[in-house]
Amino acid sequence: MLYRPLIRPYRNKYLAYAVRRLVHRCCPQFYFKNFMRKQVNPLGRPAYALTFDFDFEKDIEAFPRLLDLLNAHDIKAGMAVIGKFVEKYPDIHKRAVDEGHEIINHTYTHPDNPHWAPDRFFNKLSYAEQKDEIARAHEVIHDVLSVECVGFRTPHYGNLHTESVYPILSELGYKYSSSTAACAYKGYGAPAMHSHGVMEIPTGCSLNFPFAIFDSWNMLRKQNPFLGDDDLFVKEFAQTIDFIVQNNLFLTHYFDPYDIVKNRKIERVLEQLGKLETVLYRDMV
Numbered sequence: 001m002l003y004r005p006l007i008r009p010y011r012n013k014y015l016a017y018a019v020r021r022l023v024h025r026c027c028p029q030f031y032f033k034n035f036m037r038k039q040v041n042p043l044g045r046p047a048y049a050l051t052f053d054f055d056f057e058k059d060i061e062a063f064p065r066l067l068d069l070l071n072a073h074d075i076k077a078g079m080a081v082i083g084k085f086v087e088k089y090p091d092i093h094k095r096a097v098d099e100g101h102e103i104i105n106h107t108y109t110h111p112d113n114p115h116w117a118p119d120r121f122f123n124k125l126s127y128a129e130q131k132d133e134i135a136r137a138h139e140v141i142h143d144v145l146s147v148e149c150v151g152f153r154t155p156h157y158g159n160l161h162t163e164s165v166y167p168i169l170s171e172l173g174y175k176y177s178s179s180t181a182a183c184a185y186k187g188y189g190a191p192a193m194h195s196h197g198v199m200e201i202p203t204g205c206s207l208n209f210p211f212a213i214f215d216s217w218n219m220l221r222k223q224n225p226f227l228g229d230d231d232l233f234v235k236e237f238a239q240t241i242d243f244i245v246q247n248n249l250f251l252t253h254y255f256d257p258y259d260i261v262k263n264r265k266i267e268r269v270l271e272q273l274g275k276l277e278t279v280l281y282r283d284m285v
């Protein structure tokens with residue numbers, strides 16, 4: 001019963017918020033462990049899907065280093081890319097495809113990206129405009145990278161993610177979206193059928209922060225970040241991975257390339273991933 005108001009908070013927003021605050025303060029690990037143990041792991045073995053969102057020019061600058069390190073660790077990852085960057089920097093995107101990484105459609109301009117779409121917000125776009133953002137990115141990915149994309153991620157997740165993406169994705173023949181947070185979604189961290197024949201693969205949280213997406217923004221960069229320290233960040237990641245391995249579960253996170261490459265955090269993250277199998281979204285759906 002505890003999980004129901006927290007997974008579907010829109011039913012009783014204020015109660016869910018109060019309970020979340022209380023749980024966050026008094027027993028985050030207890031909640032995270034019990035929430036995740038309800039998962040039915042479709043793979044039946046400990047597995048992790050590593051993904052990256054390329055939202056800014058500085059993420060593109062980190063791209064070659066990231067690919068070198070993934071190669072060195074023999075790990076394939078999902079790359080959520082935006083059409084405008086694929087057009088502007090085709091070679092580095094082609095390299096990612098050639099090296100076996102998965103391309104995820106992250107819209108054409110990534111509203112409200114400061115480079116091209118500073119005043120547009122994905123959730124404020126009309127259905128036709130949303131469809132155009134997704135379809136244009138699909139075309140660019142197809143034309144420039146020769147990839148038939150099957151997965152999508154809404155820019156900024158959360159409040160900017162809308163139900164309208166599912167019929168759009170269905171029309172385009174997409175198999176999955178990865179645009180929700182595990183803590184707010186029914187799959188207990190595992191992929192679940194959403195609607196219109198499209199799966200949702202929710203992005204995961206971590207041991208001590210069961211209600212926040214575990215990414216570098218939430219943990220390190222926003223105002224009053226949850227951790228604010230690189231060593232604590234890696235430690236939290238390592239402990240979460242240990243729990244996933246011990247309990248035979250599936251987990252996925254996304255990281256911002258610039259942030260994770262900085263101060264060699266990615267090397268330490270990849271080392272932890274040696275403890276379990278890494279998988280791609282496209283192989284799960």
Ligand SMILES: [Zn+2]
Binds near residue numbers: 054110154155156
């Ligand atoms: Zn993004």
